[in-house]
Amino acid sequence: MGISEFNSRVMELFSHYPPVSERLPLPPQQIPIAYAVVILAYFFGPGFFQTQITSYVLMIIAFYRPFFTSGDVVTDYTMSSMFFVLWIMHVYHAGNKDGGPRYIGNPEKPLPGGGVGDRDSPTYLQKLKWAVRLTATPRGIGWDWQVKNVPPHPGANLPPLQFVWGQVVEVVWRTALKAVAVYVIGVCKAVQLSTTSLVADWLLDTTVAWCGAVWSWNTIGASNAAGAAITVMLGICEPWEWPPVFGSLGDAWSVRQVWSTSYHQLMRKPFQFPGLRLARFLCLKKGTFGSRYLQLYSTFYISCCIHRYQSYIVSRHENGEFAFFMLQPVIISVEDFLRWVWRKSVSPKQKEDLARFEVLIGYFWTIAAFTFTLRYVIKGWVGIGLIGGGGPDEKAALQLGLQHGTMYLQGW
Template sequence: MSPHLANGLTVIPPALVPCCFVTSVIFIVGLLVPSLAIRRVFFLCMVAIDTFIAFFATVGNPWQDHGLANTYVSQLLLACDFLVLHDPQRDYHRIDETKYRDLPWWKRIMWAFELSTNMRGIGWNWEAAKVHPPHPSDSMGRFRFVLRQVVRWAFAYVIGDLKLTLFRKRPACHAGGSFFQDGPGWLTLYVAAFYSDISFGMILTHSLLAGVCVLLGISKPSHWPNLFGGFQQAYTVRRFWGRAWHQLCRQFLTANAQFVSRSILGVKKGNPLLRYLELYLTFFLSGAVHWVGSYALLRHHTGANRTMLFFLLQAAVITLEDFIVAFGKRLGIKDGWSVRLLGYVWVVAWLVLLTPIWTEPLVKAGFLELSHQNEFSLVQGIWEGKWHPGYERTGL
């Protein structure tokens, strides 16, 4: 770490940025340790290192600070599940392999590496298979699967490039801008572009990794179900977050929420309050992950607190939604295309209404602008001859 300070933060030189991921090594080694007491020590070391980097250090780019902080907290919650709340060597194993105690030493290392990085548990005995998109069939063959990933990558790139073109050309998306400044129609488009920025960026990475790993024979097509369930799943807010959106956080959010509700608060299964207690705890923990990311970008609590509010309001909307659905069933209203169409409108309306609570401080701080500086653009290159366009300031 560099001793130099900027605004009270320790500056991490670019050459030392990879050292930020030393906690990933600690996590992997901790999984190989049989003693719970020692695993807890490893976990506390991770907490100390990640707390320092997230709150007291910077890599010099607020957008990168945001991404790293989100990664740190997600990893800590996953490590809490695997190193503290469970005995990983006893409880977790790949479905196609024997349990940990029967693995040779080199496979134990691979087991620990994959367990610490496979956020959805694909191919493991703890995968929440019912909420994931269907696994591709291995019978499709390697090259057909790779071709499909190439198409997915290209589609995600074009949509992402269109979204970035919008960000570059609209002052509302620039530092100091506001999603509200151009009226409700543009607000809806900006919110859609914000979620596209997250989702299609993740699809780019996922499709690339899937294609490369299957092409090289490292994994099978069945190990790579799609990352998102698709908007067709999102006819309720509950299903938007639980089925349509990525499920990378499900395991550690659910495990930690259940620990708090059942072990600390002592609420037993069968208690009608348990479902909603764990719902609010899950969104509170998700809010905490994103709160740290927002704080790392903004370096003040006010804007970060709005991030937490956004996620807690999702739980409140789902509570209201469950009441409305139950009331509708009592009136004899049955599921059908018209009901689902109304559900899609309901979901979009709530996202457009609530998302700016989260995004406004980030946009004003330049989150969208910082994340995509002078990237290659196929859309603007063909359209305007600007292959590495910057953000346009003529509207300000």
């Protein structure tokens, strides 16, 4: 089968979906069914039959998802990928040969007996609790499979009410920050309609791109803080189970560092897993050049595909996700090569003397790389209403920005 024939068949498959304006209301049972089937699969333990049933149900739901809408662009975009994420996580955990992941609790206060709560728990209630916990955690906090680079948790031992109050404060300031970012985007978009200067247009695009990054960063942060506050307040979780979702921006001295340390690790396991399996299938040894870069590119490719699916759900076309996500591994490969050349060209003594210079150059490189790549995806997200359509606060901020930008042009 040639590439053109493959593309025509893919387009024929997507032609069955209705236009965005003709989608039906999202059935309320879709998300509960997805979670229920995964919980039951964990409850009954790994096996060929369980995996096949789980995969079938989740893929059927994902296949039919473009027919429906929740009525909200942000909800449609962010929640539509959960079926794929749940499926990859299930396949990952089903491949564990040690009886499944173990819930070990607070590392500072280990559970009696070195950890309890696996699929072989003595009672059905304990096993069900284990399955629900496993389905609900994307980073493995309190589990023996916790992802790497989870930030230190300064509030782990705070009293629940004090922790909840801190999370509420975080929700407020992050919401305010993303509203300011959306407001600036509105001003820039209004001014951009009348500008004829290429330099001014580039500066406005760059401002919109970085404001979009601020919006994304604080949208995720506010959602995480809200989830922490609600679950701790209701007694479902303890403060130690909610470490910060982001690492320090001070560690973002390279593009690789941004994605591996500073940015959230919420989907690290499911996106890395297929690359790890593929490397093993190809007999690539762990830590080798081939294994590392196969995992790097496959991880970003999976992330790209899922984000493109999310875009298709809300707009029926791609919105810059491919350019943004697939440029990241290319940039990381280039910076890895440049760092390798640097290490080979500079003696250990010189490298120590130039350590601050190296970090400073790294920051400039990272800022330049994201200034270039963010423009693709943020422009698309603003265009489909993902940025600026997240709630009354964002919509008001965007409209106010557009009005003030228009007033500025009239006055000028």
